[in-house]
Amino acid sequence: MRNQIYILGKLIEIVIIFFVIMTALFFLFRLSPGDPISKVVDPMLTPEDMQYLIEQMGLDKPVWEQYLIYLKNFFTGNFGVSFHYGEPVFKIIKERLGWTILLFTTSTVLAAFAGVFLGKIAAWNKGSRLDSVLSISALVCYTLFIPWFALLLLWLLGFKLGIFPLGGILSPELWVGNAPWYLKVLDIIHHMILPLMTLFVINLGSYLLLMRSSMLSVLREDYIITARAKGLSETVIRNKHAAKNAALPVVTSVGLSLAFSINGGALTEQIFTWPGIGRELIFAVSNNDYPLAQACFLLIALVVLVANLIVDLLYAYLDPRITY
Numbered sequence: 001m002r003n004q005i006y007i008l009g010k011l012i013e014i015v016i017i018f019f020v021i022m023t024a025l026f027f028l029f030r031l032s033p034g035d036p037i038s039k040v041v042d043p044m045l046t047p048e049d050m051q052y053l054i055e056q057m058g059l060d061k062p063v064w065e066q067y068l069i070y071l072k073n074f075f076t077g078n079f080g081v082s083f084h085y086g087e088p089v090f091k092i093i094k095e096r097l098g099w100t101i102l103l104f105t106t107s108t109v110l111a112a113f114a115g116v117f118l119g120k121i122a123a124w125n126k127g128s129r130l131d132s133v134l135s136i137s138a139l140v141c142y143t144l145f146i147p148w149f150a151l152l153l154l155w156l157l158g159f160k161l162g163i164f165p166l167g168g169i170l171s172p173e174l175w176v177g178n179a180p181w182y183l184k185v186l187d188i189i190h191h192m193i194l195p196l197m198t199l200f201v202i203n204l205g206s207y208l209l210l211m212r213s214s215m216l217s218v219l220r221e222d223y224i225i226t227a228r229a230k231g232l233s234e235t236v237i238r239n240k241h242a243a244k245n246a247a248l249p250v251v252t253s254v255g256l257s258l259a260f261s262i263n264g265g266a267l268t269e270q271i272f273t274w275p276g277i278g279r280e281l282i283f284a285v286s287n288n289d290y291p292l293a294q295a296c297f298l299l300i301a302l303v304v305l306v307a308n309l310i311v312d313l314l315y316a317y318l319d320p321r322i323t324y
Helices: 002-031 047-057 063-075 089-124 129-143 146-160 172-176 181-218 222-229 234-246 248-263 266-271 277-286 290-318
Strands: none
Touching (some): 002 063, 089 129, 089 234, 146 266, 181 234, 181 248, 222 234, 248 290
């Protein structure tokens, strides 16, 4: 019963926070410098044509009236029409979202598994040469400047050696023809390697350091001493007793990372021309495309809020000592 009350309270909290974010985004975009008309119209258009476009976009109305229309459309499932593309915002996000989830979920999950495993090894061998090598490597990965590292990989493995494509998600000549499906899948994977490698290396450092720190803290607990006193093997103590509890902070970090990855790591997508939400978000903000930018930010906010709730519940599931 207490858990149900907690979940209900969190859901109400999510609704309130989401409404505040939605309202703040609406007014922030209207108060930002620049206007969408100058970015989307032909300079040869007459003032009458420009005024017609302004009316079509609803920008001729007072801001408070635009806000009421926005709320009405939102609660009826209408996210508006992109000023630039002239297409429903929902359709644009639907086309980009899958590519973002594919790239960033894959990189986050792979980095989490590798980070937990290596962090566990580093903590178990604290003070050894192996621990020093893993810790220093993790620090280097964690402090890498993403654009620099991404461009380095692109220049070395893409331009100089020609091993991987310089960007995009597919080879047009392969997809235009009647190539077998498995060749198309391999083509997508081939294009995904460089951005995946960038995100994997960056995330690996944080997960490794977090797991190592958590594991060292757990190894000082009384139940670890008791497990050794019972004669359990070091492997069992490390993997079944220490690592399980030490992984709890990593679970939280991974859950939030997956949530924030919905924005597509805008810089990574931009550098590798990966057609995801992050790249679209940069474009929408740069061109004052209010409906598209607002929808992208709202999607990120919603996923982050829900992910927080899921992580809280998962935390309680993994650690029976935690109750709500």
